[in-house]
Amino acid sequence: MGLLVVRDAEAVLTMDSAGTVLRRQSILIQDNRIVAVGDYGSLVSGFGSPDEVVDGRGKVVLPGFYDMHTHVAMAGFRGLASDVGDVIYRVFWPLERSLDGDTVYRFALLGGLEAVKSGVVLVADHYFFMDHVARALSEVGVRGLLGHTYMDRDGPFTGERELRAGLEFVDRWSGHELVVPVLAPHAPDTVTRENLRYLGELARERNLFLHMHLAQTLREFRVVREETGYTPVRYVERLGLLGRRTIVAHANYVDENEKALLAHSGSLVVQCPSTYMLSGTPFHAYDYWQLGGNVAVGTDAPCYNDNSDFFEEMRLLVYGQRMKFERSSVWRAYDLLEMVTRQSARFVGLDGGYIGRGALADLVLVDLSSVRLRPFLNPYANLVYAASSGDVDTVIVNGRVVVRGKRHLFLDEERVVNQAEAASRILLRRALDEDPELERIIGVDKVI
Numbered sequence: 001m002g003l004l005v006v007r008d009a010e011a012v013l014t015m016d017s018a019g020t021v022l023r024r025q026s027i028l029i030q031d032n033r034i035v036a037v038g039d040y041g042s043l044v045s046g047f048g049s050p051d052e053v054v055d056g057r058g059k060v061v062l063p064g065f066y067d068m069h070t071h072v073a074m075a076g077f078r079g080l081a082s083d084v085g086d087v088i089y090r091v092f093w094p095l096e097r098s099l100d101g102d103t104v105y106r107f108a109l110l111g112g113l114e115a116v117k118s119g120v121v122l123v124a125d126h127y128f129f130m131d132h133v134a135r136a137l138s139e140v141g142v143r144g145l146l147g148h149t150y151m152d153r154d155g156p157f158t159g160e161r162e163l164r165a166g167l168e169f170v171d172r173w174s175g176h177e178l179v180v181p182v183l184a185p186h187a188p189d190t191v192t193r194e195n196l197r198y199l200g201e202l203a204r205e206r207n208l209f210l211h212m213h214l215a216q217t218l219r220e221f222r223v224v225r226e227e228t229g230y231t232p233v234r235y236v237e238r239l240g241l242l243g244r245r246t247i248v249a250h251a252n253y254v255d256e257n258e259k260a261l262l263a264h265s266g267s268l269v270v271q272c273p274s275t276y277m278l279s280g281t282p283f284h285a286y287d288y289w290q291l292g293g294n295v296a297v298g299t300d301a302p303c304y305n306d307n308s309d310f311f312e313e314m315r316l317l318v319y320g321q322r323m324k325f326e327r328s329s330v331w332r333a334y335d336l337l338e339m340v341t342r343q344s345a346r347f348v349g350l351d352g353g354y355i356g357r358g359a360l361a362d363l364v365l366v367d368l369s370s371v372r373l374r375p376f377l378n379p380y381a382n383l384v385y386a387a388s389s390g391d392v393d394t395v396i397v398n399g400r401v402v403v404r405g406k407r408h409l410f411l412d413e414e415r416v417v418n419q420a421e422a423a424s425r426i427l428l429r430r431a432l433d434e435d436p437e438l439e440r441i442i443g444v445d446k447v448i
Helices: 041-045 073-076 087-096 099-114 131-138 160-173 193-206 218-228 232-238 255-265 273-279 285-290 310-325 333-348 377-385 413-434 439-442
Strands: 003-013 021-030 034-038 051-053 059-063 064-070 120-127 143-150 179-187 209-214 246-250 266-273 296-298 363-367 392-397 400-404
Touching: 003 041, 003 363, 003 377, 003 392, 021 041, 034 041, 051 400, 059 333, 059 400, 064 099, 064 246, 064 266, 064 296, 064 333, 073 087, 073 099, 073 120, 073 131, 073 413, 087 413, 087 439, 099 120, 099 131, 099 413, 120 131, 120 209, 120 333, 131 143, 131 160, 131 179, 143 160, 160 179, 160 193, 179 193, 193 209, 209 232, 218 232, 232 255, 232 392, 255 285, 255 363, 266 285, 273 310, 285 310, 296 310, 296 333, 310 333, 310 377, 413 439
Parallel strands: 003 051, 003 059, 064 120, 120 143, 143 179, 179 209, 209 246, 246 266, 266 296
Antiparallel strands: 003 021, 021 034, 059 363, 363 392, 392 400
C-alpha cells in the first residue's frame, strides 16, 4: 500500500493506557500498521515522502469503533417495527422467511455502508445467509466478526441444513484479511441442548468465538425456564458456554446473582441501548461494568433502533444508565470511548483500538467544523455527547482509506441505496403474500 500520512490533525486521541491526547501531530501508516506518530516534517525526513496524504487539519483522529453486536442486513426492514411490540416474533421472523441470499447481500451493503460512515471499523454480525453478508462487508471494507445464525426451531431458517451452513461458513472464511468467522447459535430457546453443547465444544476445540443472544426477551426467559427449570443465564452456564471466547448480546432479564455470574465468567456482555430504550426494555450495562465484567456496545439491527449512529449509541448508554441510577457519576465520556476501541479490540484479540507504533491502522477522522462541536475544549465529551455520524469525514480500515470527505471511495452510494430500497419493497410484498396478518401488524398502507 505504500506510505500513508494523516497530516497535522488538530487532535489525536491515542486511547493508549495513559489516555494521551496529541495536538497538531501526524500519523504515518505503512501497509496496515501505524509506523510512527509525530511532527510531519520529522516523519518525512525519517521515512520519506508519503504516497498518500489525508488532511487532518480541523479534525480529531481517534481509533475506529467496534460494533460488537449487530445485524446489518436488517437495514432492509427499517421503519417497519419501531411502534410495534414483540417485534422479533411478530414482524422480523415472518419477514425473514421470505429472504434470499441476493436480498441479504443488497441489504448488508446498505447496513455496512451506514456502519462505516458512522466510524465503525469492525462489526460483530449474527445473521442468516452469512456468506452474502461477509461478501458485502468485504466490499464495504470493514472488519467482520461474523457468524451464520443457527436455530433448531421457531425461527425462519432451522435444522441440519443451517447447521452445515454455519460450519461451512467458518471453513470458507477462515484466514480472510478482514473476516473472522465465529459460531452463532441464536439463543437458548431456539437451539436444543444437544446442539448448544456441540457448538460450545466445537468453539473450544477450534478456538472460535461463540456469539449468541441471551436473556433478551421475556418469551425466551419463560420458554427456557419451563423446559429446563433454569433461567437462560444459569442454563448456558451449566452447559459450559460462558467464557473468554463467548459474546453474549443483551442479558436483560437477569437477577443480581446472574449479573455477577456473567461478569466473572469473562464473557463479553454487549449492550445495545437504543434498542432497549425504543422497546422499553431494562438493561444493566453499568452493573456489569462495576462488577468487573467485559462490556461492549452494539447497535443491534438498524430496524430495532432505526439507525446505526454509533455516537448516539454511546450517548444513550450513558443517558440510560444515569436515568436508571438517578445520578450523574455513571461513567465518563473517556470510559465509553475506551470501551468501544481499545477494550473491545483487546477482547477480540486484535492489536488495535489505540493509536501508537505497531497498532492496526483503523482510524476515524471527525470534522470539527460543525457548530455543535465548538468550542473544542474537552475532546472526549465533545465526541460522546455532541458528535454524530454526520461528522465523520474519513475512515481508514486496515491501512486503506475507505471513506473520505464523507463519501465512500469505491462504492456507488446512490446505487447501494436504490438497490436496497427496491429489494426491500419486493421482499415486503412477498412476505405479505405469505403472511397476510403482517399487513395489519405493521400498517402496510402507510409504508408502501
